[in-house]
Amino acid sequence: MWCNLCSVRVCFLRATEVNKSFAMDFSGAMVWPIGCCYHRTPGSFLDPEMRAFLEENTEVSSSGHLTPEIRLRLLTPRCRFWQERADLWPYGDPFWAIYWPGGQALSRYILDNPDAVRTGSVLDLGSGCGATAIAAVMSGASQVLANDIDPIAGMAMVLNCELNNVKPFPILTKNIIDTELDNWDLIVLGDMFYDEQLANSLHPWLRKCSRTHGTKVLIGDPGRPQFLGHRIHGKLHKVVEYSLPESTRQENNGLTSSIVWSYQP
Numbered sequence: 723m724w725c726n727l728c729s730v731r732v733c734f735l736r737a738t739e740v741n742k743s744f745a746m747d748f749s750g751a752m753v754w755p756i757g758c759c760y761h762r763t764p765g766s767f768l769d770p771e772m773r774a775f776l777e778e779n780t781e782v783s784s785s786g787h788l789t790p791e792i793r794l795r796l797l798t799p800r801c802r803f804w805q806e807r808a809d810l811w812p813y814g815d816p817f818w819a820i821y822w823p824g825g826q827a828l829s830r831y832i833l834d835n836p837d838a839v840r841t842g843s844v845l846d847l848g849s850g851c852g853a854t855a856i857a858a859v860m861s862g863a864s865q866v867l868a869n870d871i872d873p874i875a876g877m878a879m880v881l882n883c884e885l886n887n888v889k890p891f892p893i894l895t896k897n898i899i900d901t902e903l904d905n906w907d908l909i910v911l912g913d914m915f916y917d918e919q920l921a922n923s924l925h926p927w928l929r930k931c932s933r934t935h936g937t938k939v940l941i942g943d944p945g946r947p948q949f950l951g952h953r954i955h956g957k958l959h960k961v962v963e964y965s966l967p968e969s970t971r972q973e974n975n976g977l978t979s980s981i982v983w984s985y986q987p
């Protein structure tokens with residue numbers, strides 16, 4: 723089957739749900755969220771079988787996207803599951819195996835403008851492959867948290883951090899939208915406005931984070947209709963627009979550019 727966000731073939735429907743939320747530090751130790759804190763538990767989370775599965779079914783890519791300096795394990799046409807039967811994939815849809823145009827633009831912007839994150843704290847919400855969190859670390863952010871509700875994304879991010887030799891950062895797989903947050907300097911969201919219900923829950927929460935803590939919010943989006951038609955769009959200021967590489971255009975139904983927006987409630 724095909725992903726409804728782009729034209730990437732997604733053969734992954736049989737979800738063996740991994741329900742438990744967790745956070746990991748880079749060493750693979752589990753870090754459990756308690757309120758706004760993290761409690762570390764010893765032991766390696768990324769077991770060798772899972773590592774082998776992810777390594778076998780992805781390809782290390784550093785071309786075809788906007789940040790060639792970041793290497794990522796992604797699903798490519800050379801991977802078995804690009805064509806394989808959906809019911810053979812044992813997990814939920816692997817959004818983490820695609821580097822979305824919104825995340826690409828955010829990461830490019832952060833790498834080119836390290837002052838946007840340097841010495842500050844950054845929350846990457848809906849981090850997927852983790853590229854934007856990795857860009858924030860590379861640009862000198864003092865504290866980075868990657869958050870994605872898909873636990874497999876968390877595991878893929880561990881591999882992607884290793885690939886890029888970046889300083890460890892925690893990864894949290896609990897849904898934190900609507901929860902009280904710590905005082906983050908910056909929240910970044912790449913391609914998170916693809917679904918109306920998700921957008922409707924994100925908007926008031928981002929407004930609250932912004933008004934309560936003065937948190938800055940940057941959104942990367944290639945102009946998806948769900949985003950352009952959402953009321954948050956009236957509260958955005960365009961920061962920069964990037965032309966997308968050809969392969970990203972092809973995988974995203976011909977979208978040609980991706981924009982970084984600053985949210986100003």
Ligand SMILES: C[S@@+](CC[C@H](N)C(=O)[O-])C[C@H]1O[C@@H](n2cnc3c(N)ncnc32)[C@H](O)[C@@H]1O
Nearest residue numbers: 817821822824825848849850870871872912913
């Ligand atoms: C389209 S992908 C974007 C990934 C990444 N930001 C990028 O641009 O490459 C959306 C991601 O958001 C995650 N997601 C969906 N709902 C979420 C939620 N409520 N909290 C955190 N992550 C969520 C999905 O698992 C998926 O990895």
